């Protein structure tokens with residue numbers, strides 16, 4: 001697993017699991033990961049609901065789930081008759097029904113995580129409200145140097161992962177975390193994944209936190 005990542009060392013051993021599942025032999029490489037996320041077959045639904053509720057989520061399944069509407073969101077649970085019509089509201093308190101696209105890309109509450117990430121990156125982004133399109137556009141943000149496209153999908157995955165975990169935290173633990181803290185988790189998680197799996201990523205967490213786009217040189 002990871003060799004350590006400075007301030008994020010403790011968490012590296014949790015979060016870098018994603019990349020080893022995606023490519024346990026070669027570790028992280030951008031093109032392969034992106035292709036994997038956008039073209040791979042839909043996984044079997046067998047065991048999916050069991051899988052995604054676990055704390056140690058098998059992220060391969062979860063990433064597919066984000067892109068293919070296989071999350072156990074309330075609309076899907078309603079469809080499966082696991083919950084009733086009167087229990088479909090978004091936990092964000094926005095008044096909308098919970099679907100994956102709503103939760104991750106349209107919700108006024110959880111959308112604030114994205115706004116903080118956009119601020120962090122220094123970008124203004126008219127975001128599509130559908131997972132696959134959102135990932136594609138976020139991963140190829142116009143105007144940013146091509147070299148930055150290497151880590152944008154990583155930030156995207158960290159963001160949807162943090163939002164999903166916070167949604168579960170609010171529902172099952174009846175707690176919620178400050179949005180700035182959630183954005184901080186995205187920064188730490190993305191840094192930890194990159195640091196653990198890209199030998200050329202030589203920047204400190206401090207660099208990443210303050211000036212993520214200046215870290216692009218690490219990918220040349």
Ligand SMILES: [Zn+2]
Nearest residue numbers: 090092094107
């Ligand atoms: Zn909402």
